[in-house]
Amino acid sequence: MRGMRFSKTFIKTLRTAPKDEAAKNGALLTRAGYIHKEMAGVYDYLPLGLRVIENIKRVIREELNKLGCEEVQMSALQNPEPWEKTGRFSDQEVDIWFKTNLSSGGELGLAPTHEEPITNMLKSYISSYKDLPLYVYQFQTKFRNELRAKSGILRGREFLMKDLYSFHTSEEDLDRFYAEVEKAYGRIFARLGIGEDTYETFASGGIFAKYSHEFQTVLPVGEDTIYYNTDKSIVLNKEVYNNEVLEDLGAAGEKFEETTAAEVGNIFKLKFKYSEPLELKYIDEENKQQTVYMGCYGIGVSRVMGVIAEKFADDKGLVWPEEVAPYKYYLVGIGENGMAEAEKFYAGREDTTLFDDRKARPGEKFADAELMGLPYRIVISDKTLAEDAAEVTDRRTGESQMVKLADLAKF
Amino acid sequence: MRGMRFSKTFIKTLRTAPKDEAAKNGALLTRAGYIHKEMAGVYDYLPLGLRVIENIKRVIREELNKLGCEEVQMSALQNPEPWEKTGRFSDQEVDIWFKTNLSSGGELGLAPTHEEPITNMLKSYISSYKDLPLYVYQFQTKFRNELRAKSGILRGREFLMKDLYSFHTSEEDLDRFYAEVEKAYGRIFARLGIGEDTYETFASGGIFAKYSHEFQTVLPVGEDTIYYNTDKSIVLNKEVYNNEVLEDLGAAGEKFEETTAAEVGNIFKLKFKYSEPLELKYIDEENKQQTVYMGCYGIGVSRVMGVIAEKFADDKGLVWPEEVAPYKYYLVGIGENGMAEAEKFYAGREDTTLFDDRKARPGEKFADAELMGLPYRIVISDKTLAEDAAEVTDRRTGESQMVKLADLAKF
Numbered sequence: 107m108r109g110m111r112f113s114k115t116f117i118k119t120l121r122t123a124p125k126d127e128a129a130k131n132g133a134l135l136t137r138a139g140y141i142h143k144e145m146a147g148v149y150d151y152l153p154l155g156l157r158v159i160e161n162i163k164r165v166i167r168e169e170l171n172k173l174g175c176e177e178v179q180m181s182a183l184q185n186p187e188p189w190e191k192t193g194r195f196s197d198q199e200v201d202i203w204f205k206t207n208l209s210s211g212g213e214l215g216l217a218p219t220h221e222e223p224i225t226n227m228l229k230s231y232i233s234s235y236k237d238l239p240l241y242v243y244q245f246q247t248k249f250r251n252e253l254r255a256k257s258g259i260l261r262g263r264e265f266l267m268k269d270l271y272s273f274h275t276s277e278e279d280l281d282r283f284y285a286e287v288e289k290a291y292g293r294i295f296a297r298l299g300i301g302e303d304t305y306e307t308f309a310s311g312g313i314f315a316k317y318s319h320e321f322q323t324v325l326p327v328g329e330d331t332i333y334y335n336t337d338k339s340i341v342l343n344k345e346v347y348n349n350e351v352l353e354d355l356g357a358a359g360e361k362f363e364e365t366t367a368a369e370v371g372n373i374f375k376l377k378f379k380y381s382e383p384l385e386l387k388y389i390d391e392e393n394k395q396q397t398v399y400m401g402c403y404g405i406g407v408s409r410v411m412g413v414i415a416e417k418f419a420d421d422k423g424l425v426w427p428e429e430v431a432p433y434k435y436y437l438v439g440i441g442e443n444g445m446a447e448a449e450k451f452y453a454g455r456e457d458t459t460l461f462d463d464r465k466a467r468p469g470e471k472f473a474d475a476e477l478m479g480l481p482y483r484i485v486i487s488d489k490t491l492a493e494d495a496a497e498v499t500d501r502r503t504g505e506s507q508m509v510k511l512a513d514l515a516k517f
Numbered sequence: 518m519r520g521m522r523f524s525k526t527f528i529k530t531l532r533t534a535p536k537d538e539a540a541k542n543g544a545l546l547t548r549a550g551y552i553h554k555e556m557a558g559v560y561d562y563l564p565l566g567l568r569v570i571e572n573i574k575r576v577i578r579e580e581l582n583k584l585g586c587e588e589v590q591m592s593a594l595q596n597p598e599p600w601e602k603t604g605r606f607s608d609q610e611v612d613i614w615f616k617t618n619l620s621s622g623g624e625l626g627l628a629p630t631h632e633e634p635i636t637n638m639l640k641s642y643i644s645s646y647k648d649l650p651l652y653v654y655q656f657q658t659k660f661r662n663e664l665r666a667k668s669g670i671l672r673g674r675e676f677l678m679k680d681l682y683s684f685h686t687s688e689e690d691l692d693r694f695y696a697e698v699e700k701a702y703g704r705i706f707a708r709l710g711i712g713e714d715t716y717e718t719f720a721s722g723g724i725f726a727k728y729s730h731e732f733q734t735v736l737p738v739g740e741d742t743i744y745y746n747t748d749k750s751i752v753l754n755k756e757v758y759n760n761e762v763l764e765d766l767g768a769a770g771e772k773f774e775e776t777t778a779a780e781v782g783n784i785f786k787l788k789f790k791y792s793e794p795l796e797l798k799y800i801d802e803e804n805k806q807q808t809v810y811m812g813c814y815g816i817g818v819s820r821v822m823g824v825i826a827e828k829f830a831d832d833k834g835l836v837w838p839e840e841v842a843p844y845k846y847y848l849v850g851i852g853e854n855g856m857a858e859a860e861k862f863y864a865g866r867e868d869t870t871l872f873d874d875r876k877a878r879p880g881e882k883f884a885d886a887e888l889m890g891l892p893y894r895i896v897i898s899d900k901t902l903a904e905d906a907a908e909v910t911d912r913r914t915g916e917s918q919m920v921k922l923a924d925l926a927k928f
Contacts, residue, residue, distance in 0.1 A: 151590040179562040
């Protein structure tokens, strides 16, 4: 991590939104210098945007490491072999593959997800019940050949995901870990600032489980529709919102309301879905061969960035929660004395401060501070120095307070 | 960063090398649990391997940030447009493209390098001489459709590179920064432990520069051939080892020797090679439009890992330099008392220590310690505790010393 002087960075804010950017998150993040569009659904991450991504990764990593998860990095290029065993290399089965060809012959895929290669890889490392349970995750770029991609970084053709896979000897142990991940996801989304509006929803379960769960953040432009009861103790995805499920959940007759939301995570009891066709087995305590139980747990890292951008933005620009913000402080020095005092504050605080040291009008700096959305703007000028203080403005509430220079260090 | 208990990680060492792995680096890194092969030239990075990669990135990042370089992340999927302007989207021109198709129509490429998109992107951020110079880098996966890939992670079809691009108003300023990067590369390779055997070589320069430079590490299995004079003050790539060049460098008649080497970095004065066809312009102080001068500077991150593995390995296994090693200490507790004392050492040192807490024979632990190649093995047993000490063994030299437990903290 390092600081940023506005006069030295190549980042510039843009007055107007790019013409071809329909989504608010894409337009604002572009205007504020966080991302750059290569084509629909494909973005570059500029220094500020990369810091947001790294912050989201850090929060997720910290919470997963607490559960004993181990980080790896799988490849993007995919050998068809394991995918053919599960039937998922077929474009009829999975319709969002990007495929390419080896010059030495043979078709490859670009990973849209990693269940097959990770299950296949672990055949080299799992042989006995003593090797289980284990939990393996990665942050990796996924590729999905979406027909349309008009939602900024909410739905990308190339995007960053965290995917975690767990491996167990029994359904009970899978259930235990699944519940731990549910709690960890709660902590993660709370730290990312979207905890209050993110619900764990019932979603369709597939062959091996009655339900899976998604984590859905209420968002006007969200692509999903969810239904919640009065106290929001039961929230359902559209595909399972029917009488049969409501009865199953003991919620028949309750009143449900509808809202739009964006899926930020999902968790799924895979059981034998991949371990069976890929023959991921272990020898149990009675020396018998058994199939490994699996779970998978995703979080859309770049999508979370888009959701946060979209959700908290106001008419002046972005508003970042503190753990996600690329820097905590947007520092402005006005006039010679203000600038000198700002330099003093900046020294040693490079990691947390974006220093707007440009020779620009204060109004221009204030507008950029609001557009970029760092949690606190600190202004030091002759006026504030007359009170031996700096003016600190909370981006979210817009409230300002004078803080004595001596107290600023503690702030 | 976090610690690793051998009993809790999914990593296992393998007795024998995989059959299809001809390269020493690939075989050793696989046996020691650092990487897993998906197909020829495509590898997964397991927890230890990922830590090595992160360490190499950290060293590079620290040195580049000192020069004022800014980190970004470009996309892997490539819009053909800017590449068509430089003529490089053609498979005749660049024969290692992986190409793919958008389901909505149109061909895309997987980036083998990023000169075109980064030059194109900066058209949105550079308009005046006041915006220059600037230096932008990334760590990004590159894709190259190699006909053969039999060198482990020395030559991958999917691999990690650091690529830096610089932008200037004049040739003098490009020269100044180029010299700074030369020095930074020297520091980087020294910190990575390959400084002594890595030479800056003269290489062919292309249209706009007489020479480019490569950084070549002497290596028996290296794919390149380099030539050096007696005091190694002049080192040349094969393609420029001729009388004309030797005369040009004032080295005609000097005796040169030949050796094999692996290219770990290259630096190139691009000048107008990409800025001209892509029209990256700026307005100078006299209000005239000018073309931006460019330089580019690469380091093969995963290749460097392979070079280090290959270069320092001995008949017992890997030998990592300290800044690169996934952990500094390989901690072994023998017997109940040894184990208890080892637990004490481990507490608070998780970041730097791999704790072999398995119920395994000491011989097995020692063999794995040697195979995995961490700089120091620390053994605590009844025998060492009798001296109130631990036995510390240097992996590189094989030398052991007894260190008092009280001094171990400082060690």
